[in-house]
Amino acid sequence: MKPQVFRKLVSVDEAKRIFAQNFMSKPVGKEFAPLSEAYNRVLATNMVSPLDIPPFNRSTVDGYAVKATDTFGAEEDHSVALKLIGRVNVGETPRIKVKKGTAAEIVTGAPIPEDADAVVMVEHTVRKAQTILVHQSVSLSENVMKAGSDIHEGETVLKKGCVLSPYEIGVLAAIGLAKVEVYRRPRVVIFSTGAEVVEPGKLLEGGKIFDINAHALSAAVAECGGEPINMGIVQDQSDQMKTALKKALSTADVVITSGGVSVGPTDIIPKVLDTLGKPGVIIYGIAIRPGKPTTIAIIGNKPVFSLPGHPASSLLIFHLFVRPVLASMAGKKEAPLTVKAVSSERLFPTRGRRTYITVTLKREKSGRIAASSVPTGLSGAITTLAKADGFLVIHENQQFIDKGQIVDVELFKPSVHYSLMR
């Protein structure tokens, strides 16, 4: 049953609502990764420790394991004598008992032997054959790292959805895991269309340009936790397009196409998509600038995003519409990164469309952050985005953004924030 279809431009908010009605963005699955490949993956389950860390009481110093009460009264000029009964090394189970009046030599990290409850540092002792003279008292548990004091058995050490950094990988190793359950990366097939695009590295004939989008979008997919599969360039003829989309849908969780300006993505791609499964195309264009010629389809519960051919437009639409979906499918909890800034100029929207303006940000002496638009010139310019720090939004009901007005700027990278604020 085909749900509500709009064969006209829809607003950004309507587009998001229609998409959400037709597709639920959720993790695509789980898999086990060995610790050596777990860096930067997303944890798929809450991790509960099956053991205490450390698993036993450990000495934190080199010295002598004792009963604390035996050392009471020991001072620099008044020693207490204890009988040396043996030695405990790291990595072994102690077979000795430290009874009243005795001491066992112990090294840092070794298990505290039975009946001992503190460790005297070697610096506070004098050894005479089998006798240890203790010159400083210790209190109960002094110089002992207790079993479970770092992590206790049954404790939830890491939460599902966390991205694994070196520290979290250290925690997983600590509780003895050789492999960890992570979310599978969504597989994303990407291709470009258009009679004018040529694969970089090939000969550029007259009237042609090198394909940017399949490469930039593949990297963008990797950046947000997907597994990009770059199919290169597909000619926007019905037969080739049908073959390519069928192949893409058979292997991918998500398909991204871009371009097709000769005939237009509003023509061939949507027609072909509607023959491939239900509900087919659900969005035929968005009242947005840049990025109006964006169509979105759902086929066999797989989203197909057909983005504009202009690189800056397609990367912006990716950022706004595709990235949040992929992040959810990868199990990530992502929120947009925004800062308040002051517009350095009066900015006008394209009438009737939500307008996104790429900006550079600069912190002024007053502490204010100034946002200046990056002249897109014409939206094909790839260098626009490489120069910009983020973008601001002019909503459909706004006539303009005034010079000096405070605006929210969404950042492309967290590092921009740091550069601004230090």
Next chain:
Amino acid sequence: MKPQVFRKLVSVDEAKRIFAQNFMSKPVGKEFAPLSEAYNRVLATNMVSPLDIPPFNRSTVDGYAVKATDTFGAEEDHSVALKLIGRVNVGETPRIKVKKGTAAEIVTGAPIPEDADAVVMVEHTVRKAQTILVHQSVSLSENVMKAGSDIHEGETVLKKGCVLSPYEIGVLAAIGLAKVEVYRRPRVVIFSTGAEVVEPGKLLEGGKIFDINAHALSAAVAECGGEPINMGIVQDQSDQMKTALKKALSTADVVITSGGVSVGPTDIIPKVLDTLGKPGVIIYGIAIRPGKPTTIAIIGNKPVFSLPGHPASSLLIFHLFVRPVLASMAGKKEAPLTVKAVSSERLFPTRGRRTYITVTLKREKSGRIAASSVPTGLSGAITTLAKADGFLVIHENQQFIDKGQIVDVELFKPSVHYSLMR
């Protein structure tokens, strides 16, 4: 010839100076990466565009290519008639000339034909058979994206040392590169030592703990642009250690060991290292807390960092000493990320040692950022670092840091900064 050797603790500054005297941190080499594997790699040369982007004057709209002067005087109620002489599609070299009084149909992205110098949007025309009635004048170059207007031939588009994001990969594709020269990742062999450590996933016998360091350090190496090679656990017996270090040095650019508390890294590892090449061990311990039992050797121009066994200590020493070296070897320009914060408590150093205290940060209502120490308890605790946002430093000549004192806190991740400031 063996340079100056210190067989005693050296200060942090001395350690850095001695290291710099014995090893020059610089990129380990260059290699070509296909664009599909270039994401997050470091550019090894300045990139100069071999061509104009776009390579030809392009139409930015659907309409008619004309001579602008032919349209002067055209208005809504007064059209100018031009003779239609053909059509230009995208991806082809136009074979027609637009002489005075003529127009050529053109689509978005197609090359402007010879002698035309502007494009009239289709919305401002009426077509009658082979005659185009133009109802709005265009100025010179209107609706034309000029050759080289995004990137011009010979322009430096990206600088050496830049980390390749989707936008930079788009720029590389735009100028036609199928592969790009990037810095080779330094190969880093990592192993743990100690009679008490067991590989995660294996059976944990009495007195043993799971090895954390080789796994956490491998991820830390990957994070700063190195290629980790995890050799697992090596027993700290002279023979095994010699075999392991020889093997490591034969394949790696850098070697990292950790632990060895039963005998101590100040014993076996330095002795073995001194038999393997010159200058051998150059640092036998650092006046730092945590992390004192750190030794550093240079053998055959390869650094060998022997870090403490305590996970929190070894990761901190990695951050302070190893990470900057690896980043330089990977061709990256990294600067520490710091913020000003207010200490929530009075903090004391360990006498005579530069003291690093891990802290959590919190922005207060007043806008101040408060730094609170994370109780390390005992420095073996791996969870300490997973909970901390960064660390502050108490220098050797400071008696304490007072409650309310303003301090520099170095952050573990840029995202911490964003979370604090929004």
